Amino acid sequence: MNLLRRHYYPIFKHIVNYSYDLRIEPDNTLIGECVTDTFTHITGFTLEEINKCGGWLSLVHVDDIPCFIKHLNYLVSGQSNVTEFRIMTKNGEVRWLCDYAQPIWEEGQNRVVRIYGTAQDITKYKQYGETLRTPPYMLWCL
Numbered sequence: 001m002n003l004l005r006r007h008y009y010p011i012f013k014h015i016v017n018y019s020y021d022l023r024i025e026p027d028n029t030l031i032g033e034c035v036t037d038t039f040t041h042i043t044g045f046t047l048e049e050i051n052k053c054g055g056w057l058s059l060v061h062v063d064d065i066p067c068f069i070k071h072l073n074y075l076v077s078g079q080s081n082v083t084e085f086r087i088m089t090k091n092g093e094v095r096w097l098c099d100y101a102q103p104i105w106e107e108g109q110n111r112v113v114r115i116y117g118t119a120q121d122i123t124k125y126k127q128y129g130e131t132l133r134t135p136p137y138m139l140w141c142l
Contacts, residue, residue, distance in 0.1 A: 017042055017097075022056070022115040028076055030055050030115070042097075042121050044090025061086035061094060075103045076112050084122065096126045 021034040032047045032055070040046050043059060050056065060068045064085040074081040084098045101117035 017119055017121045019118045020116070022117070024076065024112055024114060026109075026111070028072075030057075030072075032056065042089070042095060043087065049090075059087040061088055071099065071101070075101050075115050078103050078105050078112055094123075095121055096123045098122045 018036045018039040020032060020036075020039065023031045023033050025031065032051050035047050043050075045053075045059070050059065057065065057068065067083060068085050071081050071083040071085070080102050082098065082100050084096060087095050087097055089095055097119045099117060099119045101115050103112040104114035104116065105111070106113040
């Protein structure tokens, strides 16, 4: 059992929407190895389904793929990164996530071999922000 599962899983499942552990293959393919249970609640997918259907990129909303790839490029280069992007859930719903990710560099392989991260579902915050930008209706009771 890896470090994330053994030590941090009980903590992460209470402070963020979901946490994950990804292995990075030499060709930069991402393989999900562990996610907290809330991943399925938010996305509708299991980890196994995501790994079979093309990986993490298959979740990302088509308009946010460039942003997500930029996020991955930071991580693969060894830099921690935080970004917001939309995903498409299994039932077709659009959800906003804020992803906090930390790459793990292995000297022996001279590359990033793992990414540990957490994600928050910020859909309601984004919807609330849109509401605030919408011109208010006239207040008749003034």
